[in-house]
Amino acid sequence: MSTPRFDGARAIVTGAAGGIGAALAAELLGRGASVVLADLDPAVTDTASHLGDRAHAWVGDVSTVDGIGELIALADDRLGGVDLYFANAGIIGPAMLGDSDADWDPIIDVNMRAHIRAAQVLVPRWQEAGSGHFVATASAAGLLTQIGSAAYSVTKHASVGFAEWLAMTYRGDGIRASVICPMGVNTALLDSAGDEGGAAQRAVTEAGTVLEPEQVAVIVLDAVERDEFLILPHPEVLEMYRMKGSDYERWLRGMSRYQSRLNES
Numbered sequence: 001m002s003t004p005r006f007d008g009a010r011a012i013v014t015g016a017a018g019g020i021g022a023a024l025a026a027e028l029l030g031r032g033a034s035v036v037l038a039d040l041d042p043a044v045t046d047t048a049s050h051l052g053d054r055a056h057a058w059v060g061d062v063s064t065v066d067g068i069g070e071l072i073a074l075a076d077d078r079l080g081g082v083d084l085y086f087a088n089a090g091i092i093g094p095a096m097l098g099d100s101d102a103d104w105d106p107i108i109d110v111n112m113r114a115h116i117r118a119a120q121v122l123v124p125r126w127q128e129a130g131s132g133h134f135v136a137t138a139s140a141a142g143l144l145t146q147i148g149s150a151a152y153s154v155t156k157h158a159s160v161g162f163a164e165w166l167a168m169t170y171r172g173d174g175i176r177a178s179v180i181c182p183m184g185v186n187t188a189l190l191d192s193a194g195d196e197g198g199a200a201q202r203a204v205t206e207a208g209t210v211l212e213p214e215q216v217a218v219i220v221l222d223a224v225e226r227d228e229f230l231i232l233p234h235p236e237v238l239e240m241y242r243m244k245g246s247d248y249e250r251w252l253r254g255m256s257r258y259q260s261r262l263n264e265s
Helices: 019-030 043-049 065-079 101-129 150-169 188-192 199-207 213-225 236-246 248-264
Strands: 010-014 034-039 055-059 084-087 132-137 175-180
Touching (some): 010 065, 019 213, 034 043, 034 065, 055 065, 101 175, 132 150, 132 213, 236 248
Parallel strands (some): 010 034, 010 084, 034 055
């Protein structure tokens, strides 16, 4: 059923070949929006083809300046503009500290710079129009941390920080920003977290219920309709975040013990 906020809206969703991105695109379409689904994986074409005439596919790299430019140009051509941008593409990156800059460069580009590069194109347009909404998919790791991966934790913290800055800075221009911080979601990304010994994956799956992407999509779009900034598909993340802030030293000690237990198991 279409809803007033999304009926006729024009949206881009990155990382949309499957998982949360594909679910967001389907839910947006169900609420009356038109959507460009973007992904480096050519399977995004099949995903879009099953969603109807208002779904369009773009295959390319949203972590590059040229890729962002091509994607937004396609949305302008097919949709007539962009009202909502879902910066959903993300990768897990190297385990632990990684071995070199080469290990960190891709995850910094995908999880952080892709958001910046999209905003640099869209925000001036949205300022002129007096409206626009930027939605970043971060992670509970962006509020807490990610056991087993410094790069994932750091880039998801950066994603939260950037979305927060957008929300604060451009609110007076009619621009909104939101950030999604889920724990476990049944996606290929969660599966890949188990490739380096499994501690990172177990940290997520033990912390709370693993949701389906479709559940997350409904929660996210309901929150976007309410203009909420912090979107928590797992409400328990808020309590964990409060515990972290109330006694940082105790939280660090507890997380260190928890990591040791996961590694031993």
